[in-house]
Amino acid sequence: MLLQMNLCSSFSLKYHPLQQNGTVKTFQSPLTQIYGLANRRESNKYSVKGSTQSSFCLTNNKIGNNEDMMNRYHKPLKSTVPRALQDDSATKSQNENIVWTNFLDFLTKKLDAFYRLSRPYAWTSIIVGILSSSLLPIQSLADLTPTFLIEVLKPIVPTIMMNIFVVAINQLSDIAIDKVNKPNLPLVSGDISIGEAIAIAVISTLTSLAMGVMLRSPPLVIALILRCILGAAYSIDLPLLRWKASPLMAAVAIVIGNGINNVLPYFLHVQKYVLGRPVVFTKPLLFAVAFSAIFSIVLSFLKDIPDVEGDKKSGIRTLPVILGKERVLSMSTGILLMAYASAALAGVFSPILLCKLVTMIGHSVLGFILWSKAQTVDLSNAKSTYSFFIFIFQLYYTEFFLMHFVR
Structure with missing residues (x-):
């Protein structure tokens, strides 16, 4: 045969006998020559190979390469669509993560601002005061039932809610003063807006009163209403109100609202409406009310020491503005030292040895610590003054423990 096919995709033909050994002729069709580079791929498909054996081969040595080219230029779409879907899904996931992160940052910032607005140190005094006052009517361990x-x-919860109303109203009324005295407060720094603070005050009040009514205890409802009225009268700048501008009225509001009102209503609630016993004003109760009132007076004096500059600019005549920081600090320390001395003296006449020792030693030690701490206060340093104010609160908490040993 003139044409012989083999497995390597080649064929051979008879060629001119004068063709030299090893020479290779490349065969190009006229059409390929005409189109030049456009059909260069076709020209590389075949080659003519001459030999002395009077044969030549036309090899198709690039079929495999052409198949690769076909695969390269005709890629299947199935790899493109899923990739686009994956990219779109990744973008949505990233956007969702960004939104969620921004929401968490916003929520964290608002919760921190609310925490600072509510003055958490006041929460502690409320919780400790309620628990301690409620334990005063206990006569034996048999009274300590789960009920x-x-x-x-x-x-506890409605009282804290009402206290949030009190502090929110106080800060809403003192924005101009706090810009000078306490620029880190959330209302001054802008972490909470005025509208948000008003909403917090209203919601806290309504929630507190609703929960108080649900408890069906007249002493508790009266205590909540009284706290609300005194808190508003102390802060709101209206005729016959704004009692904080008068040292006398400020002391009255704080003694009733944070002194007597922190002890007596909760004692009466437990004594009559929980234990079902007749109301009896015991010696520990009277001591607790008196000591709580004294601490409230001292705290009201010390609270105004860091605020002197702002109060002067706003025309608020607090006791530190009238008498000066040094005299108010000395007077507050002296009042507490006299209270501790009286408590230690009362312990001498206690018929129970344990109560005698705890009352005498406890109040004597606290009085000495108070005197030592007062010597280190730097009234020109706001941090030092505030630290002493918080220290008095800690003494207040301790007293709620010691009052149970006064017998």
């Missing part, structure tokens, strides 16, 4: 503990805990 008793639940009833003791119930008034």
